[in-house]
Amino acid sequence: MSPATPTERRNSAGFTIIEALVALAVVAASLAAIGAVIATSVRGVRTLEQRVALVETTRAVASGLPKRDELAAGGFTGEAMGHRWRVDVTPLSAAAGPTAKNKAAWLPQLVAITVRSPSGAMLQIDTVRLVRRPPG
Secondary structure, eight states: OOOOOHHHHHSSSSHHHHHHHHHHHHHHHHHHHHHHHHHOOOOOHHHHHHHHHHHHHHHHHHHTTTTTOOSSHHHHHHEEEEEEEEEEEOOGGGSSSSHHHHHHHSEEEEEEEEEEEEEOEEEEEEEEEEEEEOOO
């Protein structure tokens, strides 16, 4: 074996500029795909965190409702944990029907709790509370 001449070494050593550009393009495409996946994950986590905060605020408002003997028809509003909320209490429409002639000791009332987050997302929960019928 004879030693390689300087011209032969120059032709076979290292990468060509085209090979380097192709490798760089593959790396750039891979990084762009990874960035898109991360951005989607971050958006999903942010949405989930906002939803959990909305549900927790709604639970806090529901647990802070007045006792059944203090629960009066009407509405009231407030703000908690950066979320605006509204509670509407109305007599349940079924109680005004033909079965309302009986003198049951309890009257059902519809309690609608609506909570709106700073981002505009809204959650509404409807529940029924029984309230003692006033004497008379």
